Amino acid sequence: MKIKTRFLGEVEIDEKMIMDFPEGIPGFEDSRRYVLLDIPENDVFRILQNADDEHISFIVTDPWVFFEDYDFDIPDEELAKINIKKEEQLSVMNIVTLSDEFENSTVNLLAPVVVNKDDRAGKQYVLNSGKYTTKHPLFTKAEGEANACS
Amino acid sequence: MLVLNRKVNESIIIDDRIEIKVLEIVDGKIKIGIEAPKDVTVLRKEVYDEIRNENAQAASISLDSFSKLKKNR
Numbered sequence: 405m406k407i408k409t410r411f412l413g414e415v416e417i418d419e420k421m422i423m424d425f426p427e428g429i430p431g432f433e434d435s436r437r438y439v440l441l442d443i444p445e446n447d448v449f450r451i452l453q454n455a456d457d458e459h460i461s462f463i464v465t466d467p468w469v470f471f472e473d474y475d476f477d478i479p480d481e482e483l484a485k486i487n488i489k490k491e492e493q494l495s496v497m498n499i500v501t502l503s504d505e506f507e508n509s510t511v512n513l514l515a516p517v518v519v520n521k522d523d524r525a526g527k528q529y530v531l532n533s534g535k536y537t538t539k540h541p542l543f544t545k546a547e548g549e550a551n552a553c554s
Numbered sequence: 555m556l557v558l559n560r561k562v563n564e565s566i567i568i569d570d571r572i573e574i575k576v577l578e579i580v581d582g583k584i585k586i587g588i589e590a591p592k593d594v595t596v597l598r599k600e601v602y603d604e605i606r607n608e609n610a611q612a613a614s615i616s617l618d619s620f621s622k623l624k625k626n627r
């Protein structure tokens with residue numbers, strides 16, 4: 405099937421790739437169906453695109469690419485909401501807030517998006533932790549500059 | 555909004571399964587105890603609002619920012 409996307413125009417997707425977010429995403433509670441899209445020529449970031457509304461689109465990343473020590477606990481009851489029974493089913497991504505100046509972009513480590521790879525269900529879970537915030541800089545100043553030049 | 559008066563150590567029960575109890579009132583701060591099944595998400599409202607705001611911001615980045623992302627691989 406074809407879907408309209410905010411960043412990549414019209415994209416052909418396999419309907420089986422659509423993930424269900426039974427609770428939506430905070431702020432977008434009524435929109436449940438999402439698909440993960442690769443970004444051409446970029447393997448660090450991906451797009452979490454709503455399948456029904458092209459305007460709802462998030463840039464996401466694997467948090468451990470940027471934050472090796474990132475760790476958190478999720479109660480089994482929360483994982484049960486997306487039918488996760490064992491850790492291998494779990495995939496984690498975090499939403500990035502891109503800045504007009506790329507090196508000032510931030511990532512939300514307080515609320516990871518957790519996905520059941522087998523059942524294709526997901527939710528954004530808000531951690532009960534004082535350790536993380538919604539706005540962790542992706543780069544330290546020097547790293548950002550190095551990255552922009554590469 | 556339903557408004558109820560409660561004193562210290564008095565509770566309310568929601569839906570037969572969630573108990574909210576006033577534990578202590580000191581200097582205008584109210585300490586509340588919540589007993590709920592583990593599948594019920596309990597969050598401070600400002601934290602939830604912060605997540606909503608951040609999501610709204612993350613979803614409204616400019617196409618220009620996105621095109622820079624493609625170059626900064």
